Amino acid sequence: MEISQYDEVYALWQITTKRALSRADSRENLEKYLKRNEGMSQVAIMDGRIVGTVLAGHDGRRGFIHHMAVLPEYRRHGIARAMARRAVEKLKEDGISKTHIFVFRDNELGQSFWPSIGWKKCGDLTVYAFDTEGNEDEI
Numbered sequence: 001m002e003i004s005q006y007d008e009v010y011a012l013w014q015i016t017t018k019r020a021l022s023r024a025d026s027r028e029n030l031e032k033y034l035k036r037n038e039g040m041s042q043v044a045i046m047d048g049r050i051v052g053t054v055l056a057g058h059d060g061r062r063g064f065i066h067h068m069a070v071l072p073e074y075r076r077h078g079i080a081r082a083m084a085r086r087a088v089e090k091l092k093e094d095g096i097s098k099t100h101i102f103v104f105r106d107n108e109l110g111q112s113f114w115p116s117i118g119w120k121k122c123g124d125l126t127v128y129a130f131d132t133e134g135n136e137d138e139i
């Protein structure tokens, strides 16, 4: 993924993963994210357009994936599986052996997808957040 693709990527997210979008997904932030995690985030391109995305990065000890998304008409062809595999490979190259993903509890697609490709649910974890701007309603 390159920052020059931001508009197309953001349009895809609005179709596929709108609930997970926040001020954190501004162009400026994505540019910083891609620089900090060079070569790890991906777009899938088919028929000359972006049909899938994944953000992948790490903090030095654990990997994190966000915005795994495929346009509805391109689903069930293994695109997300391939992007997840590649993200894990890229993270491993950087010495990261374990990666986490946050999935809304009621996101049936996400809840089906991750275990089906071998990711294990961390049933005993709860996510807490603190926002210095008080935007508690945002993810």
Ligand SMILES: CC(C)(COP(=O)(O)OP(=O)(O)OC[C@H]1O[C@@H](n2cnc3c(N)ncnc32)[C@H](O)[C@@H]1OP(=O)(O)O)[C@@H](O)C(=O)NCCC(=O)NCCS
Residues within 6 Å of the ligand: 016, 017, 067, 068, 069, 070, 071, 074, 075, 076, 077, 078, 079, 080, 081, 082, 101, 102, 103, 104, 107, 109, 110, 112, 113, 114, 116, 117
């Ligand atoms: C989740 C998502 C990224 C999967 O993309 P995809 O390219 O269709 O996934 P794949 O084709 O690689 O599927 C891999 C496996 O996941 C499972 N899976 C994927 N979609 C599924 C569905 N709708 N129902 C049940 N299992 C599903 C299957 O086991 C599938 O393997 P199979 O097709 O051989 O049976 C896509 O549905 C999507 O963009 N959803 C909206 C955004 C979203 O919720 N993202 C996840 C955020 S955590």
